[in-house]
Amino acid sequence: MKNKTSLAIYTISHMVVDFSCFYVLMGSFCRQIEEPTTISLGFLLYNILAFGLQMFIGYYVDMRSIEHSKVALVGCLLVCAGVVIGFSPWLAILFCGVGNAVFHIGGGINSLVYSEGKIARGGIFVSSGAIGVALGTIAGRNGVTFWIIVLLLLGCCFAISFYCAMDKDNVIPDFNKQNVLKPIVTNGKIIIYLCLISIIVRSYVGFQVPILWKTNTFLFILPSICAFLGKFWGGILADYFGARNVGVLSLLVSIPLLCIFCNNIALCSIGLVMFNITMSITLWGIASQLKNQPGFAFGLTTLALLIGNIPIYLITLPDNIIKIVLPILILVSSICIYISIENQKRRDDNVRTIN
Incomplete structure (x- = not known):
């Protein structure tokens, strides 16, 4: 498998992005909102933004042939902004949800177009999100200082900018059958x-x-x-x-x-x-x-x-x-x-x- 460096960076960054989003959801958002029904609505809004927007973002990125590294970088920065403005819970959810969606499209494109006709790369990229969700939930509930999360996200931004910046080919390779x-x-x-x-x-x-x-x-x-x-x-x-x-x-x-x-x-x-x-x-x-x-x-x-x-x-x-x-x-x-x-x-x- 070629392009292993970008796969590793995107996979780790995926974990950090999901970690950060659930740090906000389970931390500052739940502490400030408190009312269970409103919290459920907040989680639903986050899911709609994070999962529902990706199809539209992906379509736009495909049509404009935007480099995957630029897309993922924007996503990380939006999530980072969401962490910083955790004092405004609904705005934080907005930034985290949209940022999560944007990042996933950047990393997802990389996982598909550099797959060399194999299935494994897509699964490896997506897999780390589950760990990020669990750890982010624990960190949010335990009040981990937000600067640690910000530094992790900025580290991902640095790695993506310097090691994943390459032109996007928008054609997925065929299986060698x-x-x-x-x-x-x-x-x-x-x-x-x-x-x-x-x-x-x-x-x-x-x-x-x-x-x-x-x-x-x-x-x-x-x-x-x-x-x-x-x-x-x-x-x-x-x-x-x-x-x-x-x-x-x-x-x-x-x-x-x-x-x-x-x-x-x-x-x-x-x-x-x-x-x-x-x-x-x-x-x-x-x-x-x-x-x-x-x-x-x-x-x-x-x-x-x-x-x-x-x-x-x-x-x-x-x-x-x-x-x-x-x-x-x-x-x-x-x-x-x-x-x-x-x-x-x-x-x-x-x-x-x-x-």
Whole structure:
């Protein structure tokens, strides 16, 4: 994999950006607002900004062929401004939400156009966000001084400016295919819709899994570590064993682990890893159909995450219904993967790369 330096910087920066945003949300925002319903509205606003705007930002960046490093840099600076103005909670959420969206498009474009036709890079970039959310929540609740967060963000700005500044090629490379098992459906739009459905399900189910064992700091962080591991390794495994094989199998294995053994820490943790493996697979499934629009493709995936998240704020299902709904939804997600995603074997030689 080439361009490893930029991947490492964007991956670490992703963790820092999400860390900073949740530091603001769980820290200054919650302390100043206090009223639970208003806090929920604030979190919903943040999610709409951070996830809902990415599709539009990505489309604009693709059309204007803006360098990914400049986009990511602007995102980091906006989040930094949000941290500094934490004394104004709603304005801080505005800056953090928009900044988060802008940064993700910059890093997301890099993860796709320098992928060398492999799935792994997208998963590695996205994976660190889960760790950032958990650590940011802890830092915000414990009142860590905001200057530490500002310095971390400025460090990311420096690294992006000096080590990731390169012209953006807006074409996603093709798979180097050999012995390919084609997807059942070949219509590009249908493939995108099926992948979006799978992402929506992952977002909704991820918030609905009853995890009651988060009783100390380590156990609070553990689900985020599991999400990180699933996203990080998902693309790597898909590149070696076939995206359809890995995606479908991981979801099917996760059903009993999350729906029956959710009270068992070890088994539930394995289930969370398995459940998150498809993240990079669905990202690539969409991006492979939008080769000239990596920013828009990345933004579509986060819009699907938002759609899956919104029902959490509107509907509370009884536990007995949740136990029925979750396995059905995960099964639906696995069917979407099976129909829309292909298997492939890749050669390491003669792979078309982006320079």
